[in-house]
Amino acid sequence: MSRRSLRFTTLALACALAAPALAKTPKVLFIGTDGFRGDVYGTVATPNLDALVADGYLSREGLTADTAISGTGWSSLFTGVERDKHGVYDNSFSGKNYADWPDVLSRIERIAPTKNTAAALAWSPLATQLPWTGVDTVYDAGSDANVLSKALQLLGQAAGPDVLLLDFNEPDGAGHAGSYFNRDASGYTNAIRGVDASIGKLMTALRARPNYANEDWLIIVGTDHGGSIHHGHNTPEDRKTLIAFSGESVPKLGLEPLRLAPRQVDVAPSILAHLGLAIPAGLDGRPIQRPAREAAPTFGVNLLANGDAEYSVGRQDRGYDSDVPGWRKGRGGQVVEYARYTWLPAPLAGAGRNLFIGRDTGKSNTLSQRVDLRGLDLTQARFKLSADLGAASGHRARVLLRFYDLRGMASFGAGGTGHVFRGGDYYKYDIAADRVASGYPQPITTQWPGLDRFAGGARDLDAVFEAGNGKVYFFKDAQYLRYDLAAGTADPGYPLPIAGHWPGLEKFAGGARDLDAAMFVSRTKLYLFKGDQYIRYNLDSDRADAYYPAYLSESTWPGTGYWPAYWSGALNFASGKSYLFKPGEYLRYDRVLDRADAGYPAAINASNWPGLQALYAGSAFELAPAGGSGALRNYEFTGAVPKDAQWAEVEIRFEHANANGDAFADRVHLSLER
Structure with a gap:
């Protein structure tokens, strides 16, 4: 090969190596x-x-x-x-x-x-x-x-x-x-x-x-x-x-x-x-074939997804119960543009094009979002909660903040006594006197012998119910334990794994563990709750009914649609009423009428639950207890984060008293600082 040919060959090879690969x-x-x-x-x-x-x-x-x-x-x-x-x-x-x-x-x-x-x-x-x-x-x-x-x-x-x-x-x-x-x-x-x-x-x-x-x-x-x-x-x-x-x-x-x-x-x-083609204006969707991994929670940033209502396009039909990206819907909630309705206010300085409204003024409705705080060192951490809130006459917008920990809350009623468990404490509730009995709370370990057999000891119970025969079933993490109420002790051979002993509970998202609540209605109707799901269990046939789990909604649990997930408690009274809890609030469910009573949720306080008012102390907050109605304005609230918090839940609640106008919210923000 000539020197000239060699130079050309070398040059061609160099160009080939330097050329970018052809796009697929x-x-x-x-x-x-x-x-x-x-x-x-x-x-x-x-x-x-x-x-x-x-x-x-x-x-x-x-x-x-x-x-x-x-x-x-x-x-x-x-x-x-x-x-x-x-x-x-x-x-x-x-x-x-x-x-x-x-x-x-x-x-x-x-x-x-x-x-x-x-x-x-x-x-x-x-x-x-x-x-x-x-x-x-x-x-x-x-x-x-x-x-x-x-x-x-x-x-x-x-x-x-x-x-x-x-x-x-x-x-x-x-x-x-x-x-x-x-x-x-x-x-x-x-x-x-x-x-x-x-x-x-x-x-x-x-x-x-x-x-x-x-x-x-x-x-x-x-x-x-x-x-x-x-x-x-x-x-x-x-x-x-x-x-x-x-x-x-x-x-x-x-x-x-x-x-x-x-x-x-x-x-x-x-x-x-x-395909590399232009996306026309006005589409409601966005390209999402290459999403970013969900960012881990950290300090100093808004922990809420779509807190400003700008992720999606504002809806044009108020009758459309559309999804709201990032938020779990409870009987309503919608994103609209500020200019959509004459009764909507002008945005405050710095706000975007959209805001949240309740949409369906026939009943209170909510948008909620849960934030995972696990992995953060919350020692001496503080939170900042803020939002733009307002409402037309007769309506109100509220923002509630709840912190969830591993202490759980479990309860059941038997005879004239309510039994309430939180963390390592046991509260004996006198139903006739409608208050916690004198001298309580007491340690679970001293009042309920045998519960210390649970992994981690006699504390942080998830759910409990009395089966109508004097036997009480406690659930904690992946285990359960049967307790003889008359003998005052746990039955031999317990605890056992929930999986394999409660057929059908493995169908829960995440498997047969970490229940939130249990509600006993009858031997053939035991309801077990986890996250946004529930399962109906037949104790006589000892298995879950077919076609469960189902989902918490207004359709399945009438009157509770504003709470579409994360129930606790289920304290049964002989009156046919059951009480379900979240940090700071409770609702009353009528087991006979199969619907929640009107006027709930209500606050857990000394008037409603004497002796239980401190049950969730430091875990529940409201942004503007006296605000959220009238002209749109910005509210801000700061406080201490419970050091054992695992999750935070922010709920926008739209309350209505007439069909004219609505309640509205924008720029909902939750951040943590140290």
Whole structure:
């Protein structure tokens, strides 16, 4: 080789090494699963979906629209806007406004007509009702088998689609056929396994593409609604969805929970962003295919997600019980723009475009958020709580702060005595005298022999109930203990693991441990509570009833909807009343009428619970006890953080006395300082 040729070869090699790698071609596969309830994932064997989750993340925290119906859910997924914009309220598709808010494939064809777009849809209305303007392939499949066959054909083509949307319908069909969308319904879970098998075949075909190494596939799995006994109700069961993102460019978060979880309306903008296309103004969603890991709690920052109501777009229909990102809804709550209604105030200096309102003035409603404080050294820590609060005449906005610790609160009633346990203390409550008996509290260890057998000793009990036969069951962490009330001692052989001895409690999120409360109604109706779930247990058959757990809501526990999670206590009185607690407050539930009494929640104080007023001392605060009505103004409150706090819960409560106007809140802030 000549010296000149060698120089050219060396130069060419150097240029090749210095040149950036060719960008991979972005492509999208969306796998829709009609009726796949979010919380059923993880209870059914789905190895192929699991593999996608391991290569990305899956969220079960999102909610579909309050109608919980297919037409609405699919329209939100495919258009990127909520039902008050796309106009689809039910499966008739009447009122649809796809002219202003077209499906994502129509948008792609308008922006980038050279893209190859395709949809294969088992539910025929999706093929016939959405515009799909300019879309290269729209296949009205009529069955899941035909969807899979068409998808495999398209993926087998050399060029293949740039975006392929699929709709598998059998989970929904099986749920309706068996009346239940639930892990205990075999037909429903078999249909989910069938979709998972299809996912496996799709991924095999996708990876077998001849140019796969040069393609950047974003895989999205989503669902239109959940279900319970059928679906179509504004309940957590019917509204719970799942959305998964997977692929080379997706962070590997697995099942890590995100407070600002992906929503149905985030799918369309995420598709556009992955393709490198502009996202049009006005969409309700945002690209979320590359979320950041949830930041660990720290000092000096606002610990609340979406405390300023700016994460999502303000809603246009006050009748729409939309989700509020970052917040757990209790019978209402909505984000709107300040300019939306004439009775809303002007924003204070520094505020954004949006604020929170109660929405439904027929009843009090709440937005709440729980913050994990574990891992922080809270010695001498202080909190700052602030918010902009105001209300139209007859309404009030409140902000409550509760700190939760590991001391727990457990209680039960037997005869004329209420028994209340918190930390290492035992309170004996004289029901007839309506006060704590003289000389109490006393140490649990001296008053309840045998409870010291629990790991960690006789303290920090989670839940307790008396079974109607003189036997009392105590729960702590992953153990339970049976106690003979007449003999005044724990039965031999206890404690035992809850798992394996209480069949069905393993279905709780997090498993058979860490209960919050227990309410005994009868031998066949024992209710056990954990987080936002509850299970009905039959003591005579010694197992949980089928189709549980269910969720705390206005539908399942009438009159309690403002408290959608984290109940404690359940102190039964012989009058048919049960008392449920949170730090600083309680509500009274009528077991005969099966609903909470009016006028609650109320404060735990010396008037309502003489002798128990210090039960949650230093753990419950209110931002502005005398404020929150009238003109919008900023309130601020500081105080000491309990050094043993594990979680903080902030609740915005909207109280109403008429149908005119509303209560409102903005810039809700909680931070910790040392």
